[in-house]
Amino acid sequence: KQEVTQIPAALSVPEGENLVLNCSFTDSAIYNLQWFRQDPGKGLTSLLLIQSSQREQTSGRLNASLDKSSGRSTLYIAASQPGDSATYLCAVRPYGGSQGNLIFGKGTKLSVKP
């Protein structure tokens, strides 16, 4: 059974710092991996999608990497800003199963202090 773990559960950093969020998954048979941002009480915003054949994706100050063989992904945020404060969720799409069945981690709650 696929399980997704995110470490740390919470992170507080001063503004301007570069940071890394970690995501690990137990089964490497994935179609893709997606990083989301969730603001308190809100829905999810897609940040980056990495297909299983890709190693990394970049969007602005965000860079996500994928090492499928070791079951790991990282989300790198450069020059963090208070507006980056949110919960960051990692989700994998396993091969097989229902099309919408993303397996989510519990998230990392990020707080960026001014």
Place this chain on the structure above:
Amino acid sequence: SAVISQKPSRDICQRGTSLTIQCQVDSQVTMMFWYRQQPGQSLTLIATANQGSEATYESGFVIDKFPISRPNLTFSTLTVSNMSPEDSSIYLCSVAGTATYEQYFGPGTRLTVT
């Protein structure tokens, strides 16, 4: 990408009542997905709503508790029936891109059952 709207954004309901959540997508999609996020937990897929056929429910979720309608290719409803405090969650509607399977989410409906 897809733009998804949900109604209501939040509600407070009494035990034993039912609530119907609406989801509207700005483009035609074959499948729409309903997720639940219980407090402090990761997202879990409830069911897949297919236009013109019965919804497909994940293990642990049943049609009597979570009836779903899918009258056309841009709209779906999820009803939470005979509610108990354990149903207090954020309910999210979602669709997936057909080329990349990137998943998109609505803003969510925050339900509190008293």
